[in-house]
Amino acid sequence: MRATLIYGAGDIRIEEVPDPTIQQPTDAVVRVVQSCICGSDLWPYGSKEPSPTGARIGHEFLGVVEELGSEVTGLRRGDLVVAPFVWSDNTCEFCQEGLQTSCLHGGSWGGTELDGGQGEAVRVPQASGTLVKLPVSEDSALLPSLLTLSDVFSTGHHCAVTAGVNAGTDVTVIGDGAVGLMAVMAAKRLGAERIILMGRHKDRTDLGREFGASDVVAERGAEGIERVRELTGGRGTRTVLECVGLRPAIETAYAVVRDGGTISRVGAPQYGEVPADFGTFLRNVTLTGGVAPARAYIEELLPDVLDGTLQPGKVFTDTVDLDGVPAGYEAMKDRKALKVLVKP
Amino acid sequence: MRATLIYGAGDIRIEEVPDPTIQQPTDAVVRVVQSCICGSDLWPYGSKEPSPTGARIGHEFLGVVEELGSEVTGLRRGDLVVAPFVWSDNTCEFCQEGLQTSCLHGGSWGGTELDGGQGEAVRVPQASGTLVKLPVSEDSALLPSLLTLSDVFSTGHHCAVTAGVNAGTDVTVIGDGAVGLMAVMAAKRLGAERIILMGRHKDRTDLGREFGASDVVAERGAEGIERVRELTGGRGTRTVLECVGLRPAIETAYAVVRDGGTISRVGAPQYGEVPADFGTFLRNVTLTGGVAPARAYIEELLPDVLDGTLQPGKVFTDTVDLDGVPAGYEAMKDRKALKVLVKP
Structure with missing residues (x-):
């Protein structure tokens, strides 16, 4: 599949990477339908030391479940799901308190070990705890607003x-x-x-x-x-x-x-x-x-987005495909775009 | 009357100063029955630049109302009262929110303009808002514990x-x-x-x-x-x-x-x-x-002190008269005393 990598400040590349597969029984593989570029992605884009090995980037996405590990519950192939910007088991003591960003078995997307959101698909660790099912189809006009639950609205x-x-x-x-x-x-x-x-x-x-x-x-x-x-x-x-x-x-x-x-x-x-x-x-x-435990808020915010009361997706001023991601970073850095939606 | 002044680091003196009198119709004059030395008094005691003009010091006291300005309500001569460590009108928008330390018409004890607590008497600005009547007599054994409501317990x-x-x-x-x-x-x-x-x-x-x-x-x-x-x-x-x-x-x-x-x-x-x-x-x-709005808490904490449930006065390990105040500072600085009670 194709995905976004960062090699250093100003150096974003779209490359062929291995297709994600189930590695743990608690994993899922999600085909990304929509992702986006975060203001916080601009910090490494502005200052990351050059490296010969790129790091996967992007931590906001929604998509369709394509594969499920044997221990994943509550999800089916074909479900449309949104992922919060950190993954978590949603059962540990911190998760139970609504602080999934401190999950004892959680972590961040991207880097050199995990898929990032700005790609065609993502292996999702702790899928049962992490992913939230969305009751709409993948061609719904609500998707950009639902995507904001992943990070920016939460x-x-x-x-x-x-x-x-x-x-x-x-x-x-x-x-x-x-x-x-x-x-x-x-x-x-x-x-x-x-x-x-x-x-x-x-x-x-x-x-x-x-x-x-x-x-x-x-x-x-x-x-x-x-x-x-x-x-x-x-x-x-x-x-x-x-x-x-x-x-x-x-x-x-x-x-x-x-x-x-x-x-x-x-x-x-x-x-x-x-x-x-x-x-x-x-x-x-x-x-x-501090860092937002988005997972704690998605169910609470979802109804207002689903019924159209709130349209947080209006923060997306530009839409790109994967090839357009490097230009999307540049546009956000130059403040020509407020926030860039990515359709891989 | 006699009162405590600080002239610089390590330089605490007991001197004759003018007797306090009513200057504003909202003032009261309180004869100090018990006062004490605060850990925060040790900061200037440790570092204050020497000055030819001393500054009055001490911000915790309880005592007997001796004079009242014409606009003071709720108090009578002879009342035993405790003063929080800042004075306040107790009616402004901040006071109403329980943040009397930000009172729009309040201020601090001591310095060069006002009396401090470590003396024989104090002119109390905004007396109606500041002073809290205590339902005991001035020979009550509860006084040291009641004095802690002024600052340290609050x-x-x-x-x-x-x-x-x-x-x-x-x-x-x-x-x-x-x-x-x-x-x-x-x-x-x-x-x-x-x-x-x-x-x-x-x-x-x-x-x-x-x-x-x-x-x-x-x-x-x-x-x-x-x-x-x-x-x-x-x-x-x-x-x-x-x-x-x-x-x-x-x-x-x-x-x-x-x-x-x-x-x-x-x-x-x-x-x-x-x-x-x-x-x-x-x-x-x-x-x-942050700095504690003691005034907001006195009524709440008072019952537990009056009925003996709590004995915060146990923090006083030493008692001195006014002449003993300089030695009291030294004992607290050297950690030979935990907190020093002053009976002027």
Whole structure:
């Protein structure tokens, strides 16, 4: 089959690789119907050291079950399924607590040992725990929105949930990338009263308004902070959803959160530490969030996507086939595409 | 009257100062019956730059109302009252949310403008909001325990509450100072099932066991972390109460918290940043806590102290009069005293 490999920064190649097969009785093989490129894929795309051996990449996909190991339960050949962006047994103590990203028997897609999502097929370890059956056919127009349950919508939801967003909360969302826009949608879904979106790309913040943002702050840095404070009577918002992962974003989060408020971060951090000095201590600011256990949220979010209440698939601005994946990375890096859908 | 002033590191003096008087209609004057020295007083005692003008110090006291401004309600001359370690109007939006430390019209005791707790009397701004009446007489044996509501017990309680300690939680408490021991008591009161106390002073950890610690880890650093992990099946505890404020303590907190768990910090931070890299991100660790809004907790904690269920006053190992305060600081610095009670 064909799949996407990364050989280093800026070096994405589509190559012939071995067809996946059942290796463990708990495996399944899934033919990928739709996959996509993640903002977090851009970190290795921007900085990975060159290597003579490529690594498989892509961690978001939905597809059709083609083969099943002897111990897989709850799935049949032909089922359309979505995979969360980490695989897990869904039975260990962490999974039972809804923290499948810490599964004792789970792991990540891609690399040198496992298939990635950006390919024609994937061997899925712990298939019973990992895959969630979708009650639609593979030609459904809902597929792009369902695919967002794999990562980006679930990640936005995790951000809002861990921040404690609920009816009446006020929220600042930092970042107008796909995760930020999904955080807006998730916050709105949870009942947030006011959602201030900080982002400077009008096409993206316009989509953010469609998803539920009540205010947009295009300014950055000190100006942006000042603007949010103006909008909130000088106090900041009770919850801040940090959806970027860069140091200036997390610093902005501390500056726009209300005393006693909560910052949740879901942007994969490209920093090592965060401010925690006496000043933040006096303000009783909580920092939460982390990598999203998408598996914990899929069933909860599914109905709103199936009935069309929510259309998170609108974050896909471009669609490519496998040959178009390298250009898809470049378009996302250059911010010409918000998020790229891949149909292998 | 006489009061305690700090002129620089190691330089505590007892001096004659002006008697406090009503300056605002919302003021009260309180004659101090009992005060004490706080672990946080040791930070300026250890590092304050010398100054020709001393600063008043002490932020924990209970005493008798001697004068009342014309707008003070709910209090009478002769009332025995306890003051939380910051004063607040108890009516602003932050106070109404239980975050009196962020009161829009509040502030701190001591310095060059206000009286401190370690003196014969205190002018109390925002007296109606700040002071809590105590239903005992000034010769009650309960006074030392009631005095802990001013700061140290309320701070331990804040730590446990913000960490989410409740029935069945497992807890690691880092630090066997007075705050750490109060955090043990608070965690036990909230129903914690297992409380691991990290501390290396046997007399203190023995008191910690009396307050509810189920395990004591005397080792520090990597050894201490390993020991907590051994006690918790390699996982760490769901909640960690960081009651020191030094960088090694907060680093230990990250190392002994379970994935998905919460660290609460109430030790005034002597560091500027905390670890927040990709590793902690993958573990979904929450950092919360901060300066404790003692005012929010006094009424809740009061009954257990009044009926003798809890005896937080046991943290006072030494009692001095005002002349003994400089020696009290030295004894706490040298860890010869756990916490020093002051009877002016």
